[in-house]
Amino acid sequence: MTVPALPTGLFGPDYYQDPYPAFAWLRDNAPVHEFRFPVGDVRTWIVSRFEDVHALLGDSRFSNDAEAYASREFIDSGMVMGADTVVSRILTVLDPPDHTRVRKLAMGAFTPRRVAQWREPTERIVAASLDRLAESERPDIVDYASAIPAAVIGEILGIPFSRYNDMIHAIDRAFRPNDDKNVVTRAFEEIAEYGRDLIKEKRGMLGDDLMSVFIQARDGDDRLDEDELVAMLALMIMAGLDTTRNLIGSAVLALLDHPEQRKLLMGDPELVPGAVEEFLRYEGALTVGLFRFAKEDMEFAGTHLPAGAPVVAALQSANRDPRRFENPDVLDITRKGPRHVGFGHGLHNCLGAALARIEAGVAIPAVFERFPDIALAIPRDEVAYAENWLLRGLASLPVHLNTPGR
Amino acid sequence: MTVTLQVDKSLCGGAGLCRAMYPDLFTLGADGLSEPLKTELTTAEEIEAAEDVVGCCPTEAIVVTGLDDA
Numbered sequence: 492m493t494v495p496a497l498p499t500g501l502f503g504p505d506y507y508q509d510p511y512p513a514f515a516w517l518r519d520n521a522p523v524h525e526f527r528f529p530v531g532d533v534r535t536w537i538v539s540r541f542e543d544v545h546a547l548l549g550d551s552r553f554s555n556d557a558e559a560y561a562s563r564e565f566i567d568s569g570m571v572m573g574a575d576t577v578v579s580r581i582l583t584v585l586d587p588p589d590h591t592r593v594r595k596l597a598m599g600a601f602t603p604r605r606v607a608q609w610r611e612p613t614e615r616i617v618a619a620s621l622d623r624l625a626e627s628e629r630p631d632i633v634d635y636a637s638a639i640p641a642a643v644i645g646e647i648l649g650i651p652f653s654r655y656n657d658m659i660h661a662i663d664r665a666f667r668p669n670d671d672k673n674v675v676t677r678a679f680e681e682i683a684e685y686g687r688d689l690i691k692e693k694r695g696m697l698g699d700d701l702m703s704v705f706i707q708a709r710d711g712d713d714r715l716d717e718d719e720l721v722a723m724l725a726l727m728i729m730a731g732l733d734t735t736r737n738l739i740g741s742a743v744l745a746l747l748d749h750p751e752q753r754k755l756l757m758g759d760p761e762l763v764p765g766a767v768e769e770f771l772r773y774e775g776a777l778t779v780g781l782f783r784f785a786k787e788d789m790e791f792a793g794t795h796l797p798a799g800a801p802v803v804a805a806l807q808s809a810n811r812d813p814r815r816f817e818n819p820d821v822l823d824i825t826r827k828g829p830r831h832v833g834f835g836h837g838l839h840n841c842l843g844a845a846l847a848r849i850e851a852g853v854a855i856p857a858v859f860e861r862f863p864d865i866a867l868a869i870p871r872d873e874v875a876y877a878e879n880w881l882l883r884g885l886a887s888l889p890v891h892l893n894t895p896g897r
Numbered sequence: 898m899t900v901t902l903q904v905d906k907s908l909c910g911g912a913g914l915c916r917a918m919y920p921d922l923f924t925l926g927a928d929g930l931s932e933p934l935k936t937e938l939t940t941a942e943e944i945e946a947a948e949d950v951v952g953c954c955p956t957e958a959i960v961v962t963g964l965d966d967a
Contacts (some may be wrong), residue, residue, distance in 0.1 A: 595952035
């Protein structure tokens with residue numbers, strides 16, 4: 492019996508617009524699928540079923556640390572995240588005990604209890620962003636969604652993120668399919684350089700904000716080295732800006748596509764927390780997780796993996812797996828039941844999850860509350876996702892705030 | 898004094914960080930939430946491990962009691 496081919500090439504133009512047909516094929520036909528990752532042309536495995544993604548992310552036989560464990564082919568391809576910059580030592584790729592030391596420093600600031608204090612500032616920031624949206628000649632939800640996390644994380648760190656648009660562009664270049672390694676390296680270096688600038692500025696005016704905590708951990712008791720301090724800022728920039736922006740943008744689109752769900756949400760504010768979980772499942776901020784590397788020769792989910800094998804966890808495939816979720820392609824903000832992997836799982840589960848939940852829970856309903864007649868300003872089939880192998884985010888979402896003719 | 902390890906299931910979100918860090922001390926139950934494999938910690942290594950998890954858990958669900966009284 493022959494199996495039909497993949498509906499779209501993985502990490503190709505059609506896939507970026509709609510990866511779900513390819514994910515459904517993978518889950519049914521090749522749950523641990525070997526292919527050549529088109530960026531860098533590297534032998535890679537992609538894991539697509541919920542159960543396997545969950546297991547992979549919690550399995551200590553894998554590491555995110557490419558420099559320590561990746562195949563020679565992967566390293567030579569230039570795919571090591573932030574290679575030749577401090578980003579290569581970012582928390583996201585560290586293993587214990589370094590991971591433990593660095594994560595402990597930041598985690599305290601982002602627990603649900605600690606981020607609750609940022610709800611009011613977030614509401615103020617969202618209101619101001621809605622004012623700017625209202626004044627905009629070409630209102631775009633992605634512009635709105637970009638400004639909010641930048642302002643919130645800026646207040647938490649205690650320094651204005653005035654260059655957030657430059658950073659969003661740099662993050663885009665860093666994970667955009669590009670065969671020119673120098674473009675990618677320069678993008679990571681630009682992010683690190685901005686981190687260095689912010690640290691320099693902040694060192695002269697320490698306060699009780701998070702960035703002062705990080706600087707104190709470097710200058711005071713030496714719990715971070717200088718590169719780790721810069722990498723921490725790069726982490727805050729990379730993980731704090733684009734992810735929440737994507738989530739807000741995709742969720743607004745989902746509610747424009749599903750007026751009945753939108754009506755439901757606007758009629759009952761108590762549905763907001765569950766709705767945010769559903770947005771994270773339905774169209775989470777990351778299509779796939781960062782590369783994992785097999786630390787040894789092994790069997791994983793019935794497949795032999797050689798030491799150094801780069802493995803990709805298809806988060807959005809797991810979140811749409813019918814083995815795990817009933818009617819997974821249906822947006823249902825009242826959905827109860829199993830947890831999604833929109834924030835990942837295991838050692839590197841999202842540090843900023845609680846903050847993202849607050850930002851999304853405030854920013855998404857606020858759009859429809861302020862502009863009940865909001866509608867797309869372009870045909871639905873012209874709405875496009877950015878071609879980014881890691882992040883799933885709309886490039887733009889032009890809207891009419893007050894639908895003409897109504 | 899005995900050092901005890903507990904998981905507050907009302908706070909746990911099933912992120913799985915505890916089990917990924919110390920599979921000898923934590924597992925995930927059928928509900929997807931964390932469960933301690935040991936509730937009484939005796940060695941310095943175990944106590945230090947549990948404290949590491951307390952500091953890294955994203956939802957402050959890990960509870961270690963009986964410390965600092967010595």
